Amino acid sequence: MIEEISLVLGAAKSLLGLAKETKDLLPDSKSKEEIERAIAKAEKDLAIAESSTAQELGFDLCKCTFPPQIMLYDNSSGNNVCPRCHNTTMAKPRIYID
Incomplete structure (x- = not known):
């Protein structure tokens, strides 16, 4: 889907x-x-x-604009980062299933 x-x-x-x-x-x-x-x-x-x-x-959204920006995961910090304003949020733990 x-x-x-x-x-x-x-x-x-x-x-x-x-x-x-x-x-x-x-x-x-x-x-x-x-x-x-x-x-x-x-x-x-x-x-x-x-x-x-x-x-x-399940992605985090940053409300710095409308419509909201999709926050991207930053491997180096382990946080989600807004590509526009660079606001960060703590990333939610991901569960991976084999």
């Missing part, structure tokens, strides 16, 4: 990238402005979906 979610989010990011590139080829017009707004909303919705999925999977 996690792989499928990752694939969907990755595909959505790729499509947004293509939409942005295509938008830049259009002449300035009202339609282009509408497309820019739609892309911005889609990017925000995608970021919300990513952070919600990460939270459901």
Whole structure:
């Protein structure tokens, strides 16, 4: 299930990238402005979906921005670190099953 979610989010990011590139080829017009707004909303919705999925999977989130940043594990300190503001939290113990 996690792989499928990752694939969907990755595909959505790729499509947004293509939409942005295509938008830049259009002449300035009202339609282009509408497309820019739609892309911005889609990017925000995608970021919300990513952070919600990460939270459901047990990752810590930093609320320095909205949507929240997904905190990453730092091997050297053993803490979770926000990639944006560098706030840290104590990492939860991970249970590994063979």
